[in-house]
Amino acid sequence: MLTQIAYALPFLAQGFALTLWVSLLVVVFSLIAGVIMGVGLVYGPVPLQWAVRIFSDTIRGIPILVLIFFVYYGLPAVGLHLPSFWAAVLALTLFKTAQVVEYFRGAVGSIPKGQSEAAMAIGLTFRQRLAYVIFPQAFRRFLPPWINGVTDAVKGSALVSLLGITDLMQAINQVIGRTYEAMPLYILGALIYFAVNYALSLASRRLERRFSFIRE
Amino acid sequence: MSTSPKNTPALLDVLDVSKAFGTVQVLRSVSLQVAKGEVVTVIGPSGSGKTTLLRCVNFLESYDSGSIRIDGKEVGFREAGTRQRRSERDLAAMRAETGMVFQSFNLFPHLTAAGNIMLGLTKVRGKSNAEARTIAEHWLGRVGLAHKADSLPAELSGGQQQRVGIARAVAMGPKILLLDEITSALDPELVGEVLEVVRSLAEDGMTMVMVTHEMAFARDASSRIIFMADGGVSAAGPPAEILAADTDNERLRTFLARFRASHF
Numbered sequence: 001m002l003t004q005i006a007y008a009l010p011f012l013a014q015g016f017a018l019t020l021w022v023s024l025l026v027v028v029f030s031l032i033a034g035v036i037m038g039v040g041l042v043y044g045p046v047p048l049q050w051a052v053r054i055f056s057d058t059i060r061g062i063p064i065l066v067l068i069f070f071v072y073y074g075l076p077a078v079g080l081h082l083p084s085f086w087a088a089v090l091a092l093t094l095f096k097t098a099q100v101v102e103y104f105r106g107a108v109g110s111i112p113k114g115q116s117e118a119a120m121a122i123g124l125t126f127r128q129r130l131a132y133v134i135f136p137q138a139f140r141r142f143l144p145p146w147i148n149g150v151t152d153a154v155k156g157s158a159l160v161s162l163l164g165i166t167d168l169m170q171a172i173n174q175v176i177g178r179t180y181e182a183m184p185l186y187i188l189g190a191l192i193y194f195a196v197n198y199a200l201s202l203a204s205r206r207l208e209r210r211f212s213f214i215r216e
Numbered sequence: 217m218s219t220s221p222k223n224t225p226a227l228l229d230v231l232d233v234s235k236a237f238g239t240v241q242v243l244r245s246v247s248l249q250v251a252k253g254e255v256v257t258v259i260g261p262s263g264s265g266k267t268t269l270l271r272c273v274n275f276l277e278s279y280d281s282g283s284i285r286i287d288g289k290e291v292g293f294r295e296a297g298t299r300q301r302r303s304e305r306d307l308a309a310m311r312a313e314t315g316m317v318f319q320s321f322n323l324f325p326h327l328t329a330a331g332n333i334m335l336g337l338t339k340v341r342g343k344s345n346a347e348a349r350t351i352a353e354h355w356l357g358r359v360g361l362a363h364k365a366d367s368l369p370a371e372l373s374g375g376q377q378q379r380v381g382i383a384r385a386v387a388m389g390p391k392i393l394l395l396d397e398i399t400s401a402l403d404p405e406l407v408g409e410v411l412e413v414v415r416s417l418a419e420d421g422m423t424m425v426m427v428t429h430e431m432a433f434a435r436d437a438s439s440r441i442i443f444m445a446d447g448g449v450s451a452a453g454p455p456a457e458i459l460a461a462d463t464d465n466e467r468l469r470t471f472l473a474r475f476r477a478s479h480f
Contacts, residue, residue: 120274
């Protein structure tokens with residue numbers, strides 16, 4: 001049994017690499033898109049606020065699995081054919097973006113209005129106010145839910161296996177298909193996912209402590 | 217009613233400014249001139265529009281009609297009469313010329329006392345870090361907090377925080393300083409140290425408009441007192457005249473009587 005698993009390790013490692021790659025892409029894309037949309041939601045003109053609101057509420061109301069199938073199997077109907085990998089990345093990114101928008105809104109919304117006003121009063125422009133006054137303070141509140149969200153993204157990436165992409169989950173299933181060693185392999189898979197996410201939450205706690213000097 | 221001494225040109229010129237929040241008229245055609253070097257205190261019952269007036273002067277609030285000029289330049293709108301807001305960049309540059317100190321201090325909690333003062337100097341005035349630090353230390357010294365330059369706001373008392381707030385505003389070299397009930401959030405024993413700083417700035421010729429409930433301070437330190445009621449200027453004049461117990465102004469008399477009753 002152990003030799004069989006050892007034999008499969010390089011294959012599993014490839015799957016793990018793909019899991020990390022998908023997660024990384026999703027986390028980066030959703031962070032960028034989410035913050036931009038978040039700025040639109042908090043500071044934008046009313047129609048833009050509405051657009052972001054509708055996007056976020058709609059996406060968050062759909063199971064992520066439905067979203068993945070919709071992007072991969074549904075979008076071709078309107079002429080958008082995406083390779084399975086990018087369909088999966090797009091679906092997961094949409095899902096995460098909607099969450100990032102909410103984390104952003106919550107974090108920025110928790111900064112007292114007087115902070116913006118004081119920043120205005122010394123003559124900072126809108127961008128400077130965000131960069132030097134609002135974001136540094138909001139960051140500490142944004143971080144914990146966002147890191148939680150990153151671990152969600154790593155876990156959620158296992159769903160891409162349903163599109164036939166050989167991520168860690170799919171690799172495990174394939175090895176089980178060959179070896180019939182379901183229990184040890186699923187335990188191994190669980191341990192790998194756990195290790196990644198535990199490392200992330202440790203990093204998060206560290207970061208939070210670093211920024212904990214900010215008190216009001 | 218004229219609210220300005222005749223022969224000096226006004227640094228701040230508020231003309232016929234009106235503003236409503238929904239159906240509530242908070243400012244009714246307010247006019248007010250402040251000359252360079254003057255210290256004007258604004259008193260009046262809560263809800264009389266004092267704070268709103270102050271916030272209109274640096275355009276933290278917009279107003280519905282009228283004009284506000286600082287040094288002859290229209291503050292929030294492109295030209296007097298038009299309702300076209302200035303660009304974000306223009307507004308920021310305008311606001312840099314007016315210092316504001318807030319009731320709730322509003323120090324940036326993630327920056328040290330010196331950092332609070334340096335932010336505007338480096339990002340708005342384009343000073344180097346070293347220059348900004350020197351200026352910050354100078355002003356912290358002026359407000360008696362040279363030894364607290366590297367303290368975070370959370371490590372300072374309310375009075376100390378407010379003194380940093382004043383230093384942050386004046387370090388920018390504003391033409392006029394707006395003080396919005398700056399001692400109202402302080403414990404009584406901390407009020408004195410903050411007012412002392414304001415007094416020393418006044419002696420240096422800083423032009424100030426100060427909304428306050430500190431009547432003794434208004435009496436001793438201001439060149440003129442404006443009494444606001446129901447969104448309008450109800451009385452204006454030198455302290456001795458405004459705070460006289462036998463004023464003809466009914467509203468002012470009631471306000472002063474109530475004030476005296478509640479402060480003894």
